[in-house]
Amino acid sequence: MRIVIAGGHGRIALRLERLLAGRGDEVAGIIRSGGQAADLRDAGAEPLLLDLESASVEEVAEVLRGADAAVFAAGAGPGSGAARKETVDRAAAVLFADAAVRAGVRRHVVVSAMGADPAHPGDEVFDAYLRAKGAADAYVRSLDALDWTVLRPGRLADGPGTGLVRLEARTGRGEIPRDDVAAVLAELVDTSATAGLTLELIGGSTPVPVAVKSVAGN
Template sequence: MKVFIIGVSGAVGGLLARELRDRGDEVSGLVRREEQRADLAARGVDARVGDLASMKAEAMASLFKGMDAVVYTAGSNGGARDVTVAIDGEGVVTALDAASLAGVPRFALVSVLPEAGRGENLSADEEFYFAVKKLVDVTVSMSDLDWLILRPSMLVDDPANGTVALGPAQPHDEIPREDVAATLAELLHETRISRQILELNQGATPIAQAVRAAAPRAFGGGF
């Protein structure tokens, strides 16, 4: 599989690149600086330099040619509103349009659990961040592409467990970034999972088994 990761220099994106490379997949990505490109090249990732916030769909589409999937892992983490709009909002829409222009069939977005931060004293900028995330999820879900939205619980840097809870709805807790990346890699290789929103939390089910269980089942026979 040939996969292009937007956010490949970030924590989840970098871990996903490693997971996919270990599977034998070809990984490309978008970075902002030349030194990032050189560092990723040393790890077998063909990174391209560009500014996500200002790149047009046509220019991005030229980077996506020949890819089997585009994965969007970039995020602002609820900072200033202009950054949230550029990265969590307009950037996703541009990437979605570019994937369509380039003929890339599969588009995966790493989003956020809707109830993340509920009950806490969120700032106005953080509330805005969650609103943008929700609207972008809606936009992706209306796409004609083979889309996937993964909503992980709060990301932590703890060691991977190798086990998760995955399904249409999960409680908000926390999950190691390594487990998110491993789950995402498994999901990209499970072709039965298409046009689904899945939520991800720490749990007791091995990742491969959890992904298989989330795939739609074919039913035969009659009444």
């Protein structure tokens, strides 16, 4: 399976790349700086140099062609202002989805955020982030040409993963290690029965494969 990941140098993406490469998948990560390439190669992924804030739909479609799945894990990141929440968290996600449609890549997994809502109120940067994520999610979910799954993790942590999660349409607030987010994404990528679902994710008591199979069967 070939999987292309937008935001390939992110903390979740690098973990996901290691997992996918380790199980034998062909993995590529889109990065905006050549200085990030070595980290992707160390994770077992092919670096693809492309700036999603300035690329055209056709340029992104070109790097997606031949893939079996696409994962949007890009983000403006902490410290960025409201403008980049709009250009990365919303516009780049929309661009990536449109490019997947053009390239004929149906399986599409989005890393979103708990509380994402295009109508989220407030004037803080985090409010703008939740609106941008919510708008991007709504756009992806409107595309019949994609078999999409939207994953909304709770508060992210860098501690070691437990392999035990709670994955449901609504979980309530909670923390989740990035290791476990990556593990769930790896399962979701090739579990097409989760297409059409928006799922929240926090730490829990269910092993990752069982949690994904459970939501896929609902």
